[in-house]
Amino acid sequence: MNRAFNRRKDKPSMHTPEALVRSHVVYNAKFLGITEVEQPKGTDMVRVAVRKLKFQRHIKKSEGQKTPKVELQISIYGVKILDPKTKEMQHNCQLHRMSFCADDKTDKRIFTFICTEPETKKHLCYVFDSEKCAEEITLAIGQAFDLAYKKFLESGGKDVETRKQIGNLQKRIQDLEMENSKLKKKLKDLEDQLMDPRFSPVRPAGSIQARAPSTDIFDMVPFTPESPITRRLNCNGISSPYLPSRDRDIDLFGAEPFDPFICGPAVFTPDIQSKLDEMQEGFQMGLTLEGTVFSLDQVDSRC
Secondary structure: OOOOOOOOOOOOOOOOHHHHHOOOEEEEEEEEEEEEEOOOOOHHHHHHHHHHHHHHHHHHHHOOOOOOEEEEEEEOOEEEEEOOOOOOEEEEEOHHHEEEEEEEOOOOOEEEEEEEOOOOOOEEEEEEEEOOOHHHHHHHHHHHHHHHHHHHHHOOHHHHHHHHHHHHHHHHHHHHHHHHHHHHHHHHHHHHHHHOHHHOOOOOOOOOOOOOOOOOOOOOOOOOOOOOOHHHOEEOOEEOOOOOOOOOOOOOOOOOOOOHHHOOOOOOOHHHHHHHHHHHHHHHHOOEEEEEOOOOOHHHOOO
16 A cells, blocks of 8 residues: 655644545645646755745735635645635646655745646646745645555455456456357358368269268357357256346357456446556555755745
8 A cells, every 4th residue: 555654653643533524624825836847756846846946936025916815625536726805716636646845845835746747647736835834734635645545455445456457357247258159150161161062072873872970070069159058958857047148248158248347346437447547556656755955045935
């Protein structure tokens, strides 16, 4: 299990699990902005992003623009960024798409996280300025990530990889069924040729016509395409209960083809399954929490 807490293991949880699972915790901060980074993880990635957005914010401040304030709502469903007055949601960052979260060891106000955009797959770095609680916010995000991963596993997410393996096996079975059908057709064609009088040798006058063979060229009972298992329908006068009726689709083993989307306790449509696959991949990547020094330049004074 790729846990969220891989840095400050000695730090106690800041919030109760119930607060993050059934509701959310709220923090207020200034939003310095968003910028794209090359990698989903790395201190160098966020350091460059913080310097870039701080510089842009200083330019806007010199032009008379104030840094916008936002409200952060953190829960197992993600980090929502809202307007503190209208409560209008500006961004919704789901936890399984978050890969890196860091706060400044020297400047207790600055924290940032990297989140992957689902449509473009771009890695976006979000940078905030809080009131000396950056570390507390990163810990809250890490705690929510950890709880969300556990909830994902409890709700059936652990079966996603099994379902993918079953799907691959089902594809293999279908390929084998197709190959088997082709071989059966070739065998039937050979049998038809042997039974066709045009291909029979000329018999001398007065000779006795031989009876049609009861076996094929391989000394086997000829294959009947309508039902390959009709000889088993009545065994000792009792019909086999497991044999499917002819109006149902059956595979080469006489069984209904396995559907990986209806196995187990839940039924998932392809679009939901793809979302589960994305969540599993994101949770397995894990969320890295770090404390670092973003910058010591003079331009990094209070935004």
